Amino acid sequence: MSENRALVIVNSVYQLINAVQIKRSLLHGRPADLLLTDILPDARDYLPRLEQTGLFDRVIFALSMETNQKYAGAKEPELSECYHNTANFLRWALSDELTDYAEIYFSNYDVLTRMLACRFYHQPCAFIWYEDGFSTYVIDYLREDRAPVNRHPDGRKIRDKVQRVLLYEPALAMRGDRLPNVALPKIDRRDSELRELFNHIFGYRGSARLPRFIFLEQSFRAEGIRTNDIDLMRECREAAGGDFIVKPHPRNRENLPQEMGLTRKYPDHIPWELFLLNLPEDEKQQHTLLTVCSNAALTGRLVFGLDMNTVMLYRLFEGKVLWKEDATLWRYLERFRREFAGRNYYVPQTRYALRNTLMFLGGQNGKSD
Amino acid sequence: MENQIKVSVIIPVYQVESYLERAVDSVLAQTLEEKEIILVDDGSTDASPQICDCYAQSYPELIRVIHKPNAGLGMARNSGVEAAKGKYVAFLDSDDTVETEMYEQLYQKAEAGNYDIVMCDVNIIYVEENRQSLSRSYPSEEIDLPDYIANGNNITYSVNKLFRREIWEENRYEKMLFEDIALIPALMTRYRRVGYVQKAFYNYYRRPNTISTSFTGSMADIIRAFQMFLDNSSPAYREEAVYCIAKQLYWNMTKSRVLFQADFITFLQKNEKDFRLNRFLPKDPQTKKLLDFLEQRVLPERFICPHIGREIPAAYFEQLREHFPHAELVLADENFFAAEQPPASVRAAMTAGNTAFAEEYLALRILCDQGGIVLMPWMRANLNLKRLRLNRIFFGFRGGEELETGCFGAEKSHYVIQALLMTYQTENLYNQAFLPLRERLRDFLILRFGLKPNGKSQLLKKEIQVCLPSVLSYDMQNGENCCKRADIPVPEGYQAVEDDVLRLWSGRILENWNLYKKALGSGKPLSPDASPPAALGGITEGELERQLHELAKLYENSTSWRITRPVRALSDLVKKIARKG
Numbered sequence: 001m002s003e004n005r006a007l008v009i010v011n012s013v014y015q016l017i018n019a020v021q022i023k024r025s026l027l028h029g030r031p032a033d034l035l036l037t038d039i040l041p042d043a044r045d046y047l048p049r050l051e052q053t054g055l056f057d058r059v060i061f062a063l064s065m066e067t068n069q070k071y072a073g074a075k076e077p078e079l080s081e082c083y084h085n086t087a088n089f090l091r092w093a094l095s096d097e098l099t100d101y102a103e104i105y106f107s108n109y110d111v112l113t114r115m116l117a118c119r120f121y122h123q124p125c126a127f128i129w130y131e132d133g134f135s136t137y138v139i140d141y142l143r144e145d146r147a148p149v150n151r152h153p154d155g156r157k158i159r160d161k162v163q164r165v166l167l168y169e170p171a172l173a174m175r176g177d178r179l180p181n182v183a184l185p186k187i188d189r190r191d192s193e194l195r196e197l198f199n200h201i202f203g204y205r206g207s208a209r210l211p212r213f214i215f216l217e218q219s220f221r222a223e224g225i226r227t228n229d230i231d232l233m234r235e236c237r238e239a240a241g242g243d244f245i246v247k248p249h250p251r252n253r254e255n256l257p258q259e260m261g262l263t264r265k266y267p268d269h270i271p272w273e274l275f276l277l278n279l280p281e282d283e284k285q286q287h288t289l290l291t292v293c294s295n296a297a298l299t300g301r302l303v304f305g306l307d308m309n310t311v312m313l314y315r316l317f318e319g320k321v322l323w324k325e326d327a328t329l330w331r332y333l334e335r336f337r338r339e340f341a342g343r344n345y346y347v348p349q350t351r352y353a354l355r356n357t358l359m360f361l362g363g364q365n366g367k368s369d
Numbered sequence: 370m371e372n373q374i375k376v377s378v379i380i381p382v383y384q385v386e387s388y389l390e391r392a393v394d395s396v397l398a399q400t401l402e403e404k405e406i407i408l409v410d411d412g413s414t415d416a417s418p419q420i421c422d423c424y425a426q427s428y429p430e431l432i433r434v435i436h437k438p439n440a441g442l443g444m445a446r447n448s449g450v451e452a453a454k455g456k457y458v459a460f461l462d463s464d465d466t467v468e469t470e471m472y473e474q475l476y477q478k479a480e481a482g483n484y485d486i487v488m489c490d491v492n493i494i495y496v497e498e499n500r501q502s503l504s505r506s507y508p509s510e511e512i513d514l515p516d517y518i519a520n521g522n523n524i525t526y527s528v529n530k531l532f533r534r535e536i537w538e539e540n541r542y543e544k545m546l547f548e549d550i551a552l553i554p555a556l557m558t559r560y561r562r563v564g565y566v567q568k569a570f571y572n573y574y575r576r577p578n579t580i581s582t583s584f585t586g587s588m589a590d591i592i593r594a595f596q597m598f599l600d601n602s603s604p605a606y607r608e609e610a611v612y613c614i615a616k617q618l619y620w621n622m623t624k625s626r627v628l629f630q631a632d633f634i635t636f637l638q639k640n641e642k643d644f645r646l647n648r649f650l651p652k653d654p655q656t657k658k659l660l661d662f663l664e665q666r667v668l669p670e671r672f673i674c675p676h677i678g679r680e681i682p683a684a685y686f687e688q689l690r691e692h693f694p695h696a697e698l699v700l701a702d703e704n705f706f707a708a709e710q711p712p713a714s715v716r717a718a719m720t721a722g723n724t725a726f727a728e729e730y731l732a733l734r735i736l737c738d739q740g741g742i743v744l745m746p747w748m749r750a751n752l753n754l755k756r757l758r759l760n761r762i763f764f765g766f767r768g769g770e771e772l773e774t775g776c777f778g779a780e781k782s783h784y785v786i787q788a789l790l791m792t793y794q795t796e797n798l799y800n801q802a803f804l805p806l807r808e809r810l811r812d813f814l815i816l817r818f819g820l821k822p823n824g825k826s827q828l829l830k831k832e833i834q835v836c837l838p839s840v841l842s843y844d845m846q847n848g849e850n851c852c853k854r855a856d857i858p859v860p861e862g863y864q865a866v867e868d869d870v871l872r873l874w875s876g877r878i879l880e881n882w883n884l885y886k887k888a889l890g891s892g893k894p895l896s897p898d899a900s901p902p903a904a905l906g907g908i909t910e911g912e913l914e915r916q917l918h919e920l921a922k923l924y925e926n927s928t929s930w931r932i933t934r935p936v937r938a939l940s941d942l943v944k945k946i947a948r949k950g
């Protein structure tokens with residue numbers, strides 16, 4: 001095996017897109033393996049198509065979801081037991097054996113990644129944290145008071161291994177962890193070869209059509225946070241006048257918006273990022289994204305430099321917290337608005353402004369389908 | 370014969386067919402024989418002119434009639450003065466009367482003392498209340514002029530005085546209301562030989578809804594009158610004149626003409642040094658409260674009317690002239706932008722033909738620069754709008770959630786208006802979509818000041834007044850309307866009102882009524898807020914109760930009350946003994 005080899009760990013569609021981008025840009029010409037986990041829904045379906053592309057030398061599959069969930073908030077003695085079994089776990093969970101790596105790219109500080117840090121702790125292997133939405137910009141995941149695992153002798157080993165962070169917009173970073181932020185080249189939507197590559201990997205035909213107003217749901221209910229997101233959806237639907245759909249968040253167990261009659265069924269076969277990537281240039285202003293503060297609404301701008309109509313509703317949010325790192329997230333969202341958002345980015349501060357915004361963006365207030 | 374006329378009695382006549390004969394007869398009955406009566410018919414349209422002519426025919430030696438187009442009381446008196454031939458001149462209002470010896474006694478006093486002016490007391494007859502009271506002009510027949518000017522009564526009246534006719538060679542009434550106040554007290558400071566007969570010869574009939582008890586826009590003339598009193602007084606008596614004005618001002622501001630309070634405050638502030646340095650005021654605990662008003666900021670009576678590409682209806686000007694005859698009107702059209710380039714958003718709106726957007730910017734721009742009240746061409750203001758000048762900044766609801774931007778006001782350079790103007794410079798939805806000002810304003814007030822969009826009256830941050838829809842948009846005939854929309858064509862006598870405003874209004878009445886009933890049931894004293902709203906006229910029972918309380922307090926502190934206190938105490942004692950017995 002080459003000493004220059006890299007391993008890229010992927011837990012989601014967004015990470016897979018970024019992994020491909022990393023391979024085609026920063027790791028261009030270098031040997032690399034891909035580690036795809038079962039956290040990515042239907043991950044096994046991607047395996048043959050990924051192998052067909054020849055981008056990565058090996059595509060290794062990992063069963064890490066169960067262990068991640070089991071030890072997500074664990075304390076002693078469970079943590080010691082977990083990391084004591086690192087070698088056993090890796091042997092059992094991975095579909096193929098790992099080799100030596102010069103760099104390991106990851107997005108989540110989950111059990112699998114931390115175990116790999118233990119596994120390669122004494123080897124010259126750099127861990128590189130890559131973009132996974134605004135959490136990568138905002139959260140210092142390794143802060144000791146954040147979780148018991150950060151104080152555990154093995155769990156915290158990754159702190160010594162992480163060298164830098166890859167971000168599409170390094171200037172937006174505000175984690176405060178002193179890790180250097182390095183630019184990850186944006187994906188060029190005009191690169192038809194790349195688009196075809198993604199479409200092949202995801203089995204996407206590129207002809208999906210969505211309504212004008214697309215509300216991106218978040219995982220508040222899955223996380224037990226009481227909010228007014230349903231009210232906001234209703235308000236948006238009213239102002240939109242019917243040409244409206246809610247994209248459910250996969251972590252929410254039930255599709256409450258659909259059950260409440262606020263939306264028709266969202267076509268599951270359309271990965272969000274693929275929809276954005278394939279959106280013709282002349283159609284991009286025909287859609288408006290609505291969300292409290294979902295990273296998915298910012299993806300188009302961050303990853304593709306796509307300036308779509310985006311209405312962020314976080315100023316109208318009523319709930320205890322938007323997120324754990326509430327204050328920092330607010331700072332991030334406001335900074336994004338001021339410095340990166342562009343002309344088609346709206347942050348209504350009253351429900352009247354929301355109604356006016358949607359009317360301006362083509363809504364037919366009160367006229368439902 | 371002419372040089373034998375001792376007193377010319379001038380009676381201006383206007384629409385007084387019911388009272389005129391009584392007035393003239395009271396002069397004819399005078400014991401003074403060498404007199405003339407000059408009836409000045411000021412363009413009456415009732416039977417008054419005929420009554421005048423009839424008298425002239427019946428008494429050709431004594432009575433002359435002048436018919437002239439209507440020009441007001443002062444001008445009528447001036448006409449009478451020009452025609453007068455007597456050595457002295459007196460004025461009688463055509464709905465009042467004089468006692469039979471009045472002119473003889475005043476004439477004799479004038480002759481005996483070589484006085485320029487001689488006065489008497491006034492008997493005030495409250496017609497509907499069937500009572501009268503004596504208004505004593507001065508405690509002693511020997512007039513100490515400085516003290517009289519400072520503390521005397523009836524100083525502003527024309528009618529209780531006899532004037533040497535020469536005075537009128539160089540003085541005239543102004544064409545205005547309150548022409549007496551503007552002229553007579555100043556005359557007293559300049560013609561200092563003043564005599565006094567301490568008898569109530571003049572009967573002043575006071576009726577409700579006469580010109581002196583109902584409000585009109587031209588009543589703001591009282592401010593001009595006070596200023597003329599001050600300006601035309603002899604500098605030797607300026608301190609006394611200021612104190613005399615201060616007392617009248619305080620009464621007017623707090624009791625009789627509260628509606629005009631902003632005008633009075635403006636006057637007070639204009640003459641600040643006179644009031645602040647006056648030596649009488651610190652010794653008068655009641656009147657010195659006037660000085661507190663010097664601190665209050667009021668909006669200038671300036672109306673700002675932007676109109677781009679549209680004519681302003683004649684009714685707009687008519688109503689303004691009627692209710693605010695002294696107001697400044699700032700009209701601004703697209704030419705304003707020739708001198709000052711508007712922000713890109715306004716230019717874009719103009720290019721897109723959205724003149725309403727540009728008009729609203731223009732309104733804010735001028736309001737910020739000059740202060741005052743924005744009154745859009747489709748709005749009609751009434752006299753009540755004066756009340757809102759006591760705010761530093763005000764807006765109003767048009768409905769439950771909508772704000773009214775046809776009428777709003779602010780003082781010069783108010784930071785809220787500055788901030789709103791700034792929003793036209795930045796990229797935002799309001800500029801992109803050319804949203805009306807009411808959308809921008811509502812969001813701004815919600816976000817910065819916590820406005821609740823519920824159609825209810827609110828005072829934000831103790832400064833920004835947001836009024837009910839019935840104040841600035843719709844006249845609900847409850848006396849609180851200041852301004853209303855005129856852009857909805859309705860038949861005469863009707864008022865178009867949005868249904869949610871009607872719901873809010875009815876809800877409010879019901880709420881007040883329920884509170885009132887609850888308070889009644891509790892047996893506790895009613896708070897003003899718990900009173901039911903008045904059907905008409907805008908005075909609540911709470912307000913009435915407050916005023917009665919004030920009156921009782923006034924009476925308790927009055928001299929007459931203190932004098933009779935021992936008698937009342939004795940009477941109470943006798944009643945107690947009788948009950949026990």
